[in-house]
Amino acid sequence: MSGTLVVAEHVRGRVRDVTRELVTAAQELPRPVAVAVIAATPAPLAEAVDVAGVDEVIAVTAGGDEFENDVYQDALAALIKEREPDVVVAGFTVNSMGFAPAVAARAGFGFASDVFAFSVSDGQVVARRAFYGAKVHAEVELPSGVPAVLLLRPTVWAQAEGAGSASRSELTVETRASRARHVNFVEAPVADVDITAADFLLSIGRGIGDRENIERFRALAEKMGATLSVSRPIVDSGWMPSARQVGQSGKTVKPKVYLAFGISGAVQHLAGMKASGTIIAVNTDPEAAIFGVAHYGAVLDLFDVADELEKLY
């Protein structure tokens, strides 16, 4: 059989948005699309993934209600064995990172992650992905004759919408006892500021160099009427709390204006801000990926621009 198998992702009883993006992506291939929902009680979740474009929803009963990588690995391996899809797509997400590479390694399947375009011709799966700080793109060929497991970059494809009329099927997979067990969830700490509510974000990244410079940009943001946000390296360094972090592991923001100083634009950062109304980026590297999503840019030393902005407020 040739077909595309989509692995749905859910947390705490809700299907994550990336799943509907995967459905859109899967429809690019001219072949049936099956979506598998893996959970102890998959039925209510199966309902939520029956969107337009899905041919079959497979409710897979396995494991507990929350994600565990051994359960997902065993369930996906069983699904592939039974359905023999030639392409399997899942999100390039923390959950998928925990099990999808293991399924591919065990069986010798093809694998590529952070994929943002793909095609199949004459049985050859070709995926497009980035290398070297996203400055270079590549076409990679997946091995022929075995399924290709592709982890697709979130926010590239639109979410599939509209009620579907997929056929339903069920599968129960006996999985091994998990060696890594879900205990509970801990929410991100409550913050003094909600960067997702701001109309204007002044966002700073690694380019600011030193912790001492944070205060300067906090003051500049205040003068300009902006809220200060940051990219991941600033949080990793312990210079600002994670509540101010823009990106996949932080907050997804959509302000009217996003003014970025010294942010090169890691993929995870871009996913969290590219829907902003107007993006202005200042960076010394003309090849920085942030210029690929920015509407306006300046290839300059951010401190020189900050000096001048301070004079104007």
Add this chain to the structure above:
Amino acid sequence: MKTVVCVKQVAVLGDEVEFTGDERDVDPDYLERSLNEWDVSAVEEALRIKESLGEGEVVVVTVGDDESEEALRRCLAMGADRAIRVAAEGIDDADPLTIARGLAAVAKREEPDLVLTGVQSSDSVQAATGVMLAELLDFARVAVVSKVTLDAGSRKAEVHRELEGGLLDVVEVDLPALLTIQTGINEPRYANLRAIKQANLKEIEETALEHEGPGAYRVRRMFVPERGAGAELLGDNPGDVAARIVELVRGRLS
């Protein structure tokens, strides 16, 4: 407690790029090399575990070319006990499954209680090599770990898995285990001059990479992506740029 940490000497591309003759990789002359940022956090975490237990060994392993030894020396200078390089060259040795097989051969011999890797490498961003390695070793594994609390007595660890949006999944994992380590989990130490000198004198064990079947993929070609319209440039005079920014901001917010 024996910990194996898998590291990578990543390649960083500057402002300019040229490709190799077959267009399947960037010409190495245009790449700078350094120890992968995520791996620095993984080495630091392994050293902290050893220090907190007061015993153990930290062995660092890489798959790569001669220049990768630099990454191993930096780990030794941070405090790793031993270093092993699996010699490999070029783009066909660089897919996550081929690398994981190379690491697995060494890790099996070492019989560690714990294997740490970075979440991903900055130059190829697969976030896959660690979990593939865990599977080849038949180890329990957790990806994207932002906190580790080890209970050596009960052979378990409680770890935080950092999900999208900052939500943390608390996971109990059995040892032996492989954890892929997220940046920000710790503040990595700097090596002092004396440690760097000592590290340069240490022997690095070397083994050959065995190819055991096709890789996860094969690079067909690399290219510089079309930028599309791209950003409108605001000029190269800081004063003018600042004035344009103010104008844009006021216009959009009014």
